[in-house]
Amino acid sequence: MTDQMNEAMLDAMESVQEVKxxxxxxxxxxxxxxxxxxxxxxxxxxxxxxxxxxxxxxxxxxxxxxxxxxxxxxxxxxxxxxxxxxxxxxxxxxKRRVDAKKVWEKIEDSFKAEELIEGTVTDVVKGGLVVDTGVRGFVPASMVDSHFVSDFSGYKGQTLTFKIIEIEPSENRLILSRKAVIEAEKAEMKKEILDKISEGDIIEGTVARLTNFGAFIDLGGVDGLVHVSEIAHYHVEKPEDELTVGETVSVKVLGINPDEERISLSIKETKDGPWSGIEEKAAVGSVLEGVVKRLTSFGAFVEIFPGVEGLVHISQISHKHIATPHEALEEGQEITVKVLDVNEDNRRIGLSIKALEEKEEPVVEESFEMPEESTGFTLGDVIGKDLEQ
Missing domain, CATH: 2.40.50.140 (Nucleic acid-binding proteins)
Structure with missing residues (x-):
């Protein structure tokens, strides 16, 4: 074997990669x-x-x-x-471990850059969600949504966007949050809406939640509050008596507090008031049903339409003399009244109860007449005799 052949063989052997x-x-x-x-x-x-x-x-x-x-x-x-x-x-x-290493490197870069990543929910477990992002990720139950969720089964199979909370490739540990993404989206939408709307605007929203003090209206990413006193022109005892969750309503913006991200709204301000057109609804001479709301020393206030009260003056309660309205009426009583006069500008209505009742004729006592045959004298004889004396 020549030196050249030996050298070629040595080069070939040296070129063979050692595998470890x-x-x-x-x-x-x-x-x-x-x-x-x-x-x-x-x-x-x-x-x-x-x-x-x-x-x-x-x-x-x-x-x-x-x-x-x-x-x-x-x-x-x-x-x-x-x-x-x-x-x-x-x-x-x-090959899997090579691919996983590349995925981990990419995820680490996203984490450092504070970028969101996508993943598909592959399993629902007691503590949260298992997500495939190329490697296994986990979403704790408290980080699944911005509100409490009792059943996570609907998330399985969904491809969602997540924020990386914690990453440790050496331990195959990847903790993700869907809640953080939702809250960030809401904050951005809230800012856009707050920048877009102004006091006095009339906009549409959806009833999101009802409480004992009012209704929260979703304006498309931010909630505004309609206080119970702003639901209707008349008294509302409970918001659920007038509104239902999911209902679309028109609201007027009463006030905006950007610092506290609070929006005050009104539903009643988008509707005609109860006194609008009252001169047609309660025309003079018309007879209406009403409820006694308040009694005072000078009369009774009667609600004839929601939010509209008229006054029955004490002199219009009864044909009989009464010292106080309490003698004839009581609060909550349903009565029939006749409209005497209406003033829409001043929001005054005069009503009468007695105008619908017949006046009783006074009883006249009969005079006593003396029978002439019983005395033998006439009434004129008696009077004449008295004059002579």
């Missing part, structure tokens, strides 16, 4: 065995390796050919040496 556990290598797919594993030739090393199906992808796969085909060159990492006497190769390799 943990190395990243390139492998050419030589064969696919029973859809369970692939055999690859490690380029530059002159040896073969085995990649089980579970080490081919970070996602579950059914058919190996969906991932690789014979002749493909793929990037792999050496997991362990399985012996040169093994029929299927001498090294156990993984």
């Amino acid at each position: 556990v943990g190395d990243s290598v390139q492998g050419e797919v030589l064969s696919i065995e029973d859809n369970k594993q692939i055999i690859v030739g490690i380029l530059g090393a002159g040896v073969e390796g085995v990649v089980p199906i579970k080490e081919l992808s970070t996602l579950p796969i059914e058919t190996i050919t969906d991932i690789v085909k014979i002749g493909d060159t793929i990037e792999l990492v050496v997991i362990s040496e399985i012996g040169k006497d093994k029929e299927n190769g001498s090294y156990l390799l993984s």
